[in-house]
Structures are given as C-alpha cells and as structure tokens.
Amino acid sequence: MSSAIIVIPCFNEEKRLEVLSFRKYILAHPEHQFLFVNDGSSDRTALILDDMQAAVPESFDVLHLSRNQGKAEAVRQGMLQAFHTDVDYAGYWDADLATPLEMIPEFTQQLDQTPQLSLVIGARVKLLGRQIERQQIRHYLGRCFATAASTVLQLPVYDTQCGAKLFRNSLQNQTLFSTRFLTNWIFDVELLARARQLEKFFECDPLENTVYELPLNRWRDVAGSKVKPHDFLKAFFELCSIYWNYLRPSLKKPFATLPVSSVSDAVRKAA
Template sequence: MSSAIIVIPCFNEETRLEVLQFRKYALAHPKHQFLFVNDGSNDRTALILDDLKAAVPESFNVLHLSQNQGKAEAVRQGMLQAFQSDVDYAGYWDADLATPLEMIPDFIHQLDQVPQLSLVIGARVKLLGRQIERQQLRHYLGRVFATAASTVLQLPIYDTQCGAKLFRNSLQSRTLFSTRFLTNWIFDVELLARSRQLEKFYQCDSLETTVYELPLNRWQDVAGSKVKPHDFLKAFFELCSIYWNYLRPSIKKPFATLSVQTGSDQIRKVA
C-alpha cells in the first residue's frame, strides 16, 4: 500500500485523544504516519503527544506551535511539513476521530486506483447500511451551508466540511497550502477556491475531474466539539470573503505562484 502522513490538529485535546486507537492503527499500518500539530494547547495535550512520539517514533511525530493560531493555520503548517516527506499522500483528520482511522485505507485506495485524482474528501451521507450520527440541528445547518458553498464554488459538492481529506503529494497540492488562509472556520472551502484559481490562471485540471467525495461508512459527533451552531453565521461571512478574494470574475492574478513542468521546460508564472 502507498505511504501517507496524516496531520492531526490538536488544541486542548487531553480528554479526547484516543491514544490506543492511534497506536493500534499504526501497528497495523506501518507505512502510514501521523503528524500531530499541538496548536498552543494549555492542558496536558503536549505531554501526551510527546509520550506518544517517544513510544513509537517511526509512526508518530509532533509539531509544537508556541501559541494558538487556529485550526486552519495548524493544518496548513502540518501539511507543509508532511509534503516535505517522501510520501505518496498527505492529509488531515480530526483529532476526535469522528471519522474512524480505519477509513484511511479507503481514501488511499481511491487515489491509488484513479491517478488523475488529486484529492479525496470524506462525505457524511446518511444512507441505509451506513452509521452517520449527527446532531439534527448541525446536520440541517450544514446542509444549508453546503448548498451555499456549492453555489459559490460552482461545484456539485455535498460535504465541504468533513474533517477527513487526503491529497496527492504534488506541486499543485503544496501550492494550495503555500500562503496563510484568509478564513479559519471554512478553510476547506478556501482550499477548493484556491484550486479554482489554479484552473483559471494555470490551466490545471478541473475540480470536477480531480476531486472525489468518498461516502463514509461511519461518522459520529463526538462530545466536546469546538464548533457551535452560531459559528455557521461566521461561516457565511467567510464564504463571502472567499468569493470576493478568489472567485469574482474581475480578479487579475492568483493567490500564489505555481511552477508548471512541461517536458524538459519549466514555466514559471509570477503572481
């Protein structure tokens, strides 16, 4: 199986980190590594992560941020470090394991089987035979937001906010994380908006052909989530910011520079 690094952003996760689950998975999948990003936690999270790394250093690594910078920046810094490794794929997963670790091989299998894919996104679709347990209010608020995000992105995507995503380790993927995000709550949508810009300015393949939504077999709301219902209001303001900064027709240059390899020549377009 292909190699992968999964970034786990952590902020005050002392009571929710399932250390045994991570160790059990690492033992069964030696080609998969975890990079925990301690986002300035002020509880015992740092000590727990350091102990985990000391116990199994070949499977676990820790990046400590000196102060809390928010999930978006924690994920971004973790992904940049992960991409520097010689792995096939890098992604991020929620620390509470609402999406079980056992789903990771399914994400990897999809990227292995379809070379043109650059990103696999988990989708919390409640179907017969699947165990998707979400609070009713959050589910319906999420559906309204997902519809708005789909409209802004002009992309028929079902679930932008699931905290399980896996990227192919490529120049294009690295470029998506090269600069700080403008948003914090919905940086997942901002990543897709950045991809739209790469389509526009660098003629990259479209999201419709490079992104795959994988319906999850199991997902469960975990107590202690830091996302509250009123945060969905913030998300709509951030969605407006994403449209204005990335997707409005009058934008003349992209958010970052991408080097495009064509045969033996390298073409660099400067933002």
C-alpha cells in the same frame, strides 16, 4: 502499499485524544504515519503527544506551535511539513476521530486506483447501511451551508466541512497551502477556491475530474466539539470573503506565491 502522513491538529485534546486507537492503527498499517500539530494547547496535550512520539518515533511525529493559531493554520503548517517528505499522500483528520481511522485505507485506495485524482474528501451522507450520527440541527445547518458553498464554488460538492481529506503529494497541492488562509472555520472551502484559481490561471484539470467525495461508512458527533451553531452564521460571512478574494470574475492575479512557471511546469508534468 502507498505511504501516507496524516496531520492531526490538536488544541486542548487531553480528554478526547484516543491514544490506543492511534497505536492500534499503526500496528496494522506501518506504512502510514501521523503528524500531530499541537496548536498552543494549555492542558496536558503537549505531554501526551510527546509521550506518543517517544514510544513510537517511526510512526508518530509532533509539531509544537508556540501559541494558538487556529485549526486552519495548524493544518496548513502540518501539511507543508508532510508534503516535504517522500510520502505518496498527505492529509488531515480530526483529532476526535469522528471519522474512524479505519477509513484511511479507503482514501488511499481511491488515489491508488485513479491516477487523475488529486484529492479525496469524506462525505457524511446518511444512507441505509451506514452509521452517520449527527445532531439534527447541525445536519440541517450544514446542508444549508453546503448548498451555499457549492453555489459559490460552482462545484457540485456535497460536504466541504468533513474533517477527513487526503491529497496526492504534488507541487500543485503544496501550492494550495503556500500562504496563510483568510478564513479559519471554513478553510476547507478556501482550499477548493484556491484550486479553482489554479484552474483559471494555470490551466489545471477541473476539480470535477480531480476531486472525489467518498461517502463515509461511519461518522459520529463527538462530545466536546468546538463548533457551535452561531459558527454557521460566521461561516456565511467567511464565504463572502472567499468569493471576493478568489472567485470574482474581475480578479487579476492568483493567491499562489510560487513562481507561475513552477506551477505551470507541475501541471504539464501531471497531464
């Protein structure tokens, strides 16, 4: 079975963290681990996470950030730590488990079965036979934003903002997290924009061949979400920043801080 570390960014999740769900999952899937990133929480989140780690240290790990830095940076630091292990895959999942943990094996299966895939992302597509429970206003605002993001990225992606993503552990993917994100709420789009840059500067395979959107069987809005309707307006301004810093035709250099030769060598080895 393929190994994986799932990063769980946590900020004041004391009342929403489903400890029993995580414990039940690792009993069924001991090859998977969870890395909880405590993003400077001011409630009892840190104590709960430390108790989880103490109880099952082989499956739970905790990274404490000294101050709140936002979800994007919490995910980035967690992913860098996960990538520096010998696991096959590393990804991140929302702490509220809007996407059930039971979906993780379907993500790993896609990467197992298709070696050319680099990334699997969840897609909240409301189809017959699937349970996608989402507030109507957030659904329509989300569709407007997804259309704009797809246009900017020039990529037929349906759902950039689903909080369930799994990456193959490779230098190419590590590079995506090598520097702090410019955005916070839509750093998922920024990740794809960085991957587009790798195509341009390092001749990587196109995202159309390496990214797979997996329609979720279940997803639900969880009470206490920190995303508000006005955040969608902020997201459009962040989208403009992504275009200017990553995707404009006149851009002369990539975001990556790793040596060009290192990324190029990784790309050639993966080819």
